[in-house]
Amino acid sequence: MTAPRESVASAIRRALLTPEPKAKVFAARDVARRWRLGRLEWQFDEPMPEEPAWPAEPELLPPNRMPKRGKAGSERGRIALWHALAHIEFVAIDLALDMAGRFGAQMGRGFVDDFLSVAADEAMHFALLDRKLRRLGCHYGALPAHGGLWQAAHETRHDVLARLAVVPMVLEARGLDVTPATRERVRAQGDEDGARILQRILDDEIRHVRFGTRHFVAQCEATGANPPESWKTLVKRHFRGALKPPFNDSARSAAGLSRDFYDSVASETNARLAHNS
Template sequence: MAPGARARPRRRCAGIGEATARAVISVARACRSVLETADPRTKVMLARRVARDWRLGRLAHAFDAVMPDRPARPAAPELLPPNRMPKRGKGSEHGRIALIHAVTHIEFSAIDLAFDIAGRFGGQFPRDFVDDWLRVGADEALHFALLDRRLKQLGSHYGAMPAHDGLWDAAAETAHDPLARLAVVPMVLEARGLDVTPAMIARFANLGDTATAAILSRIFKDEIRHVWAGAKWFESAC
């Protein structure tokens, strides 16, 4: 080295050891943080960040956190029993918004369902199980955001109408059985959504609401993959 020359700082290469050291938060704890977040906007951002962090190797494949019995919920919408839900008027503007609101709540609940199944049962399956369900969770967060924005465009918002928590209630009954959870949520409840969504798309298109129809078409395509993931893991565990 020439006299007076300054030594260049050595650059450290991020090897496997360093990457592992950075992965100090377990994927289970990250999933639990999504479930414990009540504010919808914050939940959406956190869900997408957790999915991204997992994909980039920033979370440890460890299951050192217990999932809550119920996820945190915002103050609105008011949650009613299914048999107390108000009737939606068919063909009216209010009925159209009420239907969008109902689907928006389903997608909000689906965020929690995806992160719960990954955090609750991920340790009983190969690593790809977490890959699939965090990808599903990120999809559900996007679906919710698209529908919530559509509600605002129509002069409403998520929480403006009551909703029911039947989707989570059905999942809660399978909290200790991964096969039952896979059978009930993706293979029955989400598959049922595939049955009714084409008619909803046609209904909104016929009303001239092409924006909502386009969102539902996007959701429909993603949900096909979600049902397939449920069937794949159910069959692999049988």
């Protein structure tokens, strides 16, 4: 007698509750592979945890307590950069898993396809960055890390549109803006291996933002809502940070995120910052 297949929700939950980084990488990629091969049941029979399991290290700190990275180009500065990037990608694994597991039943199979593939990408990114750290004589967890990266997920856990608006369409889109300049700084230091890693991450993140934007727009259009206006409302309500230029308009456009979405929000943010300064 054939044993029943595991549900997709159970597999995702188990990956989210895996704390050790290498094990989480394996679990995320395994969930994505088994889903792609039809080896997981379309069943959302287990709730997603309020937050994922994480290792004891790195120490998570609020942004205002994060130590300075050190001079750009110095050994300390390089290690701090790669550690910060590794932490972003580590948390991104859980953001993508939670997206698929929390909202998949509501959004359908294509949504789960997309965000489990994102989780596998983020796991691969983290593995590349962790390997980079080890070549520099360091490892993930050796330095403190930003403790607020899960906050956006927690605050949008009851609303898929809010989650899409903030995570792929703000946080990941910000990566499209800043990664090219980081890549060029790394290349100027003679680190072509690091530049290749950053290019790979940039290429994948364009696709991730495209997934988020596509599902956001489809949901808005299904209800007759205006996508850019809905996005602006949700960002004002749920995103605590600031949308600051410069924007990588070409990468954002490739991801389906036109200036109709973010131009006026950025202008309002700049005006507010100027007023408060």
